[in-house]
Amino acid sequence: MDAFEYLSSPLTWAVTFISCLYILYKYVTLQFNYFVDQGIPGPKPMPIFGNMWGLWKKNTAEHDASLVKKYGKIFGYFDGPNPNLWITDTEMIKAIFVKDFNHFVDRRSFQFKTNVVRKWLTVLRGQEWKDVRSSVTPAFTTGKIKRMSLLINDCVHKLCDSIAAQTEGKINAKLIFSAFTMDVIARCAFGLKIDNLGDKDDPFVQNAQFIFNPPSNKTPLILLPFTYPKLFSLFGESLFVTKQLKFFFQLLQNMIRERSQSEEKYHDFIEVANEAISEFTKDVGGKKVAMWSREEIEEILIGQSTLFMLAGFDTTATTLTNTCFELARNPDIQDKLYGSIIKKLEDYDDICHELIQDLPYLEQVLLEVLRLYPPALRTDRQCTKDISYDNGRINIKAGVMVTVPIYALHHMEEYYPNPEKFDPERWTPENKAKRSPYSFMAFGAGPRNCVGMRFAMEEMKMAICTLVKKFHFFVVKETPEKLQFDDGFQTALQPTRAILGIESRHSNFN
Structure with a gap:
């Protein structure tokens, strides 16, 4: 048999195919003993x-x-072939997120190549992340948020007018709060005022809705960046960096250039972040010089503004929805909150x-919703x-992921008796003191926690305080006994049905 006949033989092809499958199998299962060898429990992975x-x-x-209930506070999990240590032990959370932060500086790497996206705080790594985080943080100081609070308040009054116009005495809470938070994002992050917010033909609304509910969430494609990030960077990035997302990049780019020709003050995120990033410096030859060029500043600014939108729109709308649902289901709590607001007025x-910062019970309500x-x-x-x-029993190698399943952590009986x-x-000071602060992770923990936490709390406090002052929420026949959330590989909870009754309060304070 000559070489050509040998290579074209069905047996040769069969052996080659089987060998390739075996090599692939060995590669994708290479680390499957990582946790077993350490005596760490966990579900059995599949190739x-x-x-x-x-x-x-x-x-x-x-x-x-269910995984935490079955396997405990520390167990092994696999994102495709990659080991991922899941933890709900508060001492371990403290160690990884705070004490040993220098060993865990980075978040999961998605290795985006697209301009702007590659500058998102959530994907930056190492020293670059530290520099950008340090430059953006001043945009979220109490003073800067107070400036943006005026814009939020305008959006809240617009929300109240919209609710007051409802003639049926009930609202679809997620729908109406999505319009509100989109209004806040448009005003505070994009410097835009949308007069007909909620109009399905508005390009801002159309493109935003696609981004927040991508079809890939309910398909195997959503797993690609988590299981094979290198393949994702080569072939899958276009699935996530869509033309709808690029619409906002272009929108911001045009806006920044227009503002560079104007002296007008807007008091929004673009303005305060631009000031903070532009003022960030580095030492060169003993002199302080700007850290970045104007082009780099613009990319960082657009990146954080679009991240502001992605991180703040749907999560805030969902939390407001959940808050009003619980107030409707717990009228005694709603009455207590209303009474505290009226007294403070x-x-x-x-x-x-200043008022919303001086309402401890309002914060207790919101923290319990976030829990x-x-x-x-x-x-x-x-x-x-x-x-x-x-003592060496748990070894975490460079490259291994560590995950805190926040929902599971917040529903553990050990930390929160009767968690449902x-x-x-x-959340009274006395009860908080009895728990580890690392049993609550709604905004993360440590140096890489949510940079927009203060802004989110300001927005939610302003909205709930004003709504409870003006309106009374109650249960109607369409209101579910318990909130249900959408299936699919969701990064955030998505309530599927939250119809609530609502009526105006007749008070001298309205």
Whole structure:
């Protein structure tokens, strides 16, 4: 048999095919003993998908809670072929997110190549992340948020007018709060005022709705960046960096250039972030010079503005929806909150930044909503330097992911007795002192926590305070006994049905 006949032989092709399959199998299962060898429990992975097969069809919150209940506070999981240590032990969370942060500086790497997206704080790594984070943080100081609070207040009054115009005495809470938070994002992050917000033909609305509910969330494609990030960077980026997202890049680019020719003050995120990023410096030859060129500043600014939109729109709308649902279902809590607002208005002319900071019960209500329904279901860190815990029993190598399933953590009986009960009293100073602060991760923890946390709380406090002052929420026949959330591999909870009754309060304060 000559060489050509040998190479074209069916047997040769069969052997080659089987050998390739074997090599592929060995590659995708190479690390499957990573946790077993350390005596760490966890679900058995399958080739190619690890433990992620079928996640696009499941309810992520319920899935995560069931894993924690079955395997405990520390267990092994596989994102495709990649080991991922899941933790709900508060001491371990503290170590990884704070004490040993230098070993866990990075989040999961998606390796975006697209301009602007590659400058999102959530995907930046190492020193570049530290520099950009340090430059953006001043945009979220109390003083800067107070400036943006005036814009938020305008949006809240617009929301109240919209609710007051409802003639049926009930609202679709998620729908109306989505319009409100989109209004806030348009005003505070994009410097836009949308007169007919909610109009399905508005390009801002059309493109935003596609981004927040991409079809890929309920298909196996959503797993690609989590299971094979290198393949994602080569072939899958276009699935996520869509023309709808690029619409906002162009919108911001045009706006920044227009503003460079104007002296007008807007008091929005673009303005305050531009000031903060432009003022950030580095030492060169003993002199302070600008850290970035004007082009780099523009890319960073557009990146954080679009991230502001992605991180703040749907999560805030969902939290407001969940808050009003719980107030309707718990009229005693709603009455107590209303009473505290009315009493505080004796000291202030109207609802404002200073008043909402002086309402501890309002914060208790919101913290309990964020505990019961955390907007982000998980948070993770990637190990950058080998480290060991528990006297060497748990070894985390560089490159290994560590995940905190936030929803599961917030529903653990050990940290929150009767965890399904809505109880703002968990957040009194006395009760908070009895718990580890790392049992609550709605905004993450440590140096890489949510940079927009203060803004989000300002927006939600302003909205709930004003709404409860003006309106009374109650249960109607369409109101579910318990909130249900959409299936699919969701990064945030998506309530599927939240119809609430609403009526105006007749008060001298209205």
